[in-house]
Amino acid sequence: MSLMNPNPVNAAARKRVAIVIANPAVSSITGWPVGFWWSELSHPYLSFVEAGYEVEIFSPEGGACAADAMSDPNDASGYSKTDLISQGFLHTPELLARVAATKPVRDIALEAFDAIVVAGGQAPMFTFESASALQEKFVAFYTAGKVAAALCHGAAILRYARLPDGTPLVRGKTVTGFANVEEDFADNAVWQYGLLPRGTHLMPWRIEDELRALGANYVQAGLWRSFAVRDGNLVTGQQNFSGAETARLVIEALGR
16 A cells, blocks of 8 residues: 555654553443453553653543453452562552543544554454544545554454545454454353353454454464564554553664
8 A cells, every 4th residue: 555654753752652441331241330441551651751752642532531351450359469560560650640630532533643553452352443533534534644553452443434435444454453362261260260151252352363354364373372463553462461562663663
């Protein structure tokens, strides 16, 4: 594809990144509250600020956002108890205040940012279909030659992202996102603990299957392995352990 402006990055200017997290929702399958995933915000955030970037936090609708419970290192499940980066984020009032008052995606000025990074969590799988402003903004970054990145279930945005001619943005691109083996693991876990009837899937559809169906070259590194891939100015990360790696590829694309 021919881009209007294939290299819009000013190497001398301080880079600015817009991180998008999902608004709170309720799973249509389980009835449980769903949201964004802490490490998919906190880990890229840390990488970007350490690189000297400015970071702002947005959500499709704006306002207060809430994370999936198991992504909280203080959750009783203990699932994320070793996530000290998120623990630090949670104990920084200034950062928590930004999550409690996110700006709406429509307020992202394309000319003011060098990259957009869409974090995951469970909510994107239920809400991004109707997030038209996010779909349009993601495509706008990509077609402007700026970095467009999506992480874990945040890659749900790629199911809906269409180029101006209607072609799926991911067609012919090498991408990753939450893998089928990881969906299987999560499904089996809730079946094992009797939280859902066997055969009922946590997610209404699967990232890997849908991206392949759209003509993407989907790749993954195995169960819960940190992994991200860059195809031009499109960057994707596999799952919640891939936040720093995703940020690394964004930084590689932008330069310090």
